[in-house]
Amino acid sequence: MVVGELTQEVDLLVIGGGPGGYVAALVAADHGIQTALVEKAEVPGGVCLREGCIPSKALLHVAKIIDEAAHAADFGVSFGKPTTDVNKLRDWKNGVIRKLSGGVKQLLAGRKVDYITGEAEFEDSRTVRIEGADVARIKFKHCIIASGSRAKMLPEALLPRELIWDAADALKIQEIPRKLLVIGGGYIGLELGQVYATLGSEVTVLEALPNILAGADPDLARPLIAKLKKQMKAIITGATLKGAKKSGSGVAISYSVDGKDETVEFDRVLVSVGRRPNSDTIGLNNTQVKVNDRGFIEVDAQRRTTDKRIYAIGDVAGEPMLAHKAMREAKVAVEAIAGKPSVFDPACIPAVVYTDPEVAWCGVTESEATAKGLDVKVTKFPWAGSGRAVSMSRTDGLTKMIFDKKTQRLLGVGIVGAHAGDLIAEGVLAMEMAAVAEDIGVAIHPHPATSETLAEAAEAMFGHAVHAGH
Numbered sequence: 001m002v003v004g005e006l007t008q009e010v011d012l013l014v015i016g017g018g019p020g021g022y023v024a025a026l027v028a029a030d031h032g033i034q035t036a037l038v039e040k041a042e043v044p045g046g047v048c049l050r051e052g053c054i055p056s057k058a059l060l061h062v063a064k065i066i067d068e069a070a071h072a073a074d075f076g077v078s079f080g081k082p083t084t085d086v087n088k089l090r091d092w093k094n095g096v097i098r099k100l101s102g103g104v105k106q107l108l109a110g111r112k113v114d115y116i117t118g119e120a121e122f123e124d125s126r127t128v129r130i131e132g133a134d135v136a137r138i139k140f141k142h143c144i145i146a147s148g149s150r151a152k153m154l155p156e157a158l159l160p161r162e163l164i165w166d167a168a169d170a171l172k173i174q175e176i177p178r179k180l181l182v183i184g185g186g187y188i189g190l191e192l193g194q195v196y197a198t199l200g201s202e203v204t205v206l207e208a209l210p211n212i213l214a215g216a217d218p219d220l221a222r223p224l225i226a227k228l229k230k231q232m233k234a235i236i237t238g239a240t241l242k243g244a245k246k247s248g249s250g251v252a253i254s255y256s257v258d259g260k261d262e263t264v265e266f267d268r269v270l271v272s273v274g275r276r277p278n279s280d281t282i283g284l285n286n287t288q289v290k291v292n293d294r295g296f297i298e299v300d301a302q303r304r305t306t307d308k309r310i311y312a313i314g315d316v317a318g319e320p321m322l323a324h325k326a327m328r329e330a331k332v333a334v335e336a337i338a339g340k341p342s343v344f345d346p347a348c349i350p351a352v353v354y355t356d357p358e359v360a361w362c363g364v365t366e367s368e369a370t371a372k373g374l375d376v377k378v379t380k381f382p383w384a385g386s387g388r389a390v391s392m393s394r395t396d397g398l399t400k401m402i403f404d405k406k407t408q409r410l411l412g413v414g415i416v417g418a419h420a421g422d423l424i425a426e427g428v429l430a431m432e433m434a435a436v437a438e439d440i441g442v443a444i445h446p447h448p449a450t451s452e453t454l455a456e457a458a459e460a461m462f463g464h465a466v467h468a469g470h
């Protein structure tokens with residue numbers, strides 16, 4: 001329903017208020033570009049802030065506290081068994097979202113970005129129609145599409161939608177199911193699976209591939225898998241989903257592993273089998289924008305589409321579907337529109353799984369280096385040699401580096417351990433600065449800190465990480 005009849009003209013229209021879109025709008029305003037942002041939700045932040053990265057991290061924080069409190073008994077400090085007030089937990093999590101989305105709204109207002117609540121659809125290469133807003137049409141000089149992605153669902157015949165949760169449903173924290181099945185052992189499945197397991201659900205993970213977290217090197221995934229095996233009822237890999245049926249207030253799930261069929265009942269089923277780009281809902285057929293066979297908008301190095309005034313960034317413009325990639329693309333696209341010679345050409349894009357322990361990597365993984373036949377040297381520093389890790393009782397960590405054997409240039413970093421997601425930033429910076437092993441080894445790292453494991457792994461390139469055994 002179109003509410004208004006107004007046609008507004010803007011220099012830049014941004015479609016989508018997630019981390020890609022709102023950053024694009026803020027940066028554009030800083031460049032003095034008159035900007036409007038259309039977002040269907042009342043508040044900005046996108047899936048990441050409202051029902052993704054941020055609420056899941058809030059809940060993972062709670063899960064970590066529960067887990068640490070349980071282990072404090074090893075140091076002689078005992079807490080009672082935790083009780084969870086689900087309503088209070090949900091209110092607190094919603095408060096985190098409110099605070100951050102309110103902050104983004106303020107930043108947009110402070111820069112005089114016109115925030116329009118409604119749904120945008122292209123009429124042609126210069127015009128969008130807005131559903132549900134006072135403004136019916138916007139004519140733009142430039143447009144940045146940042147319409148994001150949505151959860152991929154399995155076929156209805158296999159898994160009826162009304163029987164399952166997607167990540168957004170799980171993040172509502174309306175209940176702690178007694179028995180939860182997670183289908184898909186990737187980022188979302190493991191993060192939310194760990195949250196619910198710690199809050200008291202009996203969690204089973206069902207994964208189609210032979211391993212969970214298939215993108216990470218096996219030695220980095222190992223400490224996480226070891227912990228998840230203790231926290232969860234079962235991690236079933238190499239499984240083929242056969243079907244689902246309503247069973248009382250729960251769901252009976254049928255699957256097969258190694259040719260053996262099983263049917264198990266669960267109270268809730270979370271499906272986390274990947275995401276798909278939102279390129280099919282915005283009228284792109286009325287423009288010259290090309291979409292590839294996987295649904296991603298085709299863009300050049302400046303994030304310009306095949307329709308020269310229209311740009312695309314974030315999940316809708318290709319993998320990896322990560323907020324920090326979208327934020328960087330936002331800056332590139334705006335700078336390109338402002339006439340600057342900016343290109344999206346990162347040395348690497350870090351990946352972080354925010355479970356406990358966290359798993360993080362950037363650049364080439366060891367598996368990729370082997371598959372590509374690269375001439376590399378891989379160095380590793382187990383956290384048992386880190387004073388800080390021992391003093392936190394968190395020796396379940398490993399830092400590894402992948403160097404070009406000849407030039408000693410850093411090609412990749414992988415870390416598993418507490419706060420690996422923060423530590424990986426040093427690897428990212430080192431790669432952007434084209435560091436060689438010696439640069440990282442001679443840089444004085446604070447002691448005692450787990451960041452020392454990066455310097456130690458770099459020194460191992462020369463065969464002598466000081467705190468590693470022989």
Ligand code: NAI
Pocket residue numbers: 053154183184185186187188189191206207208209212213214239241271272273274275320321322351352353354
């Ligand atoms: P994912 O791609 O990380 O993992 C999906 C998993 O489901 C894979 O292991 C896949 O083999 C498995 N799978 C696919 N079909 C299956 C089937 N029929 N039966 C059983 N297993 C099946 O996708 P996920 O976890 O849904 O996350 C989506 C995206 O959201 C991620 O790729 C990432 O871009 C983003 N994300 C990032 C986070 C972070 O940066 N920490 C956290 C959460 C999501």
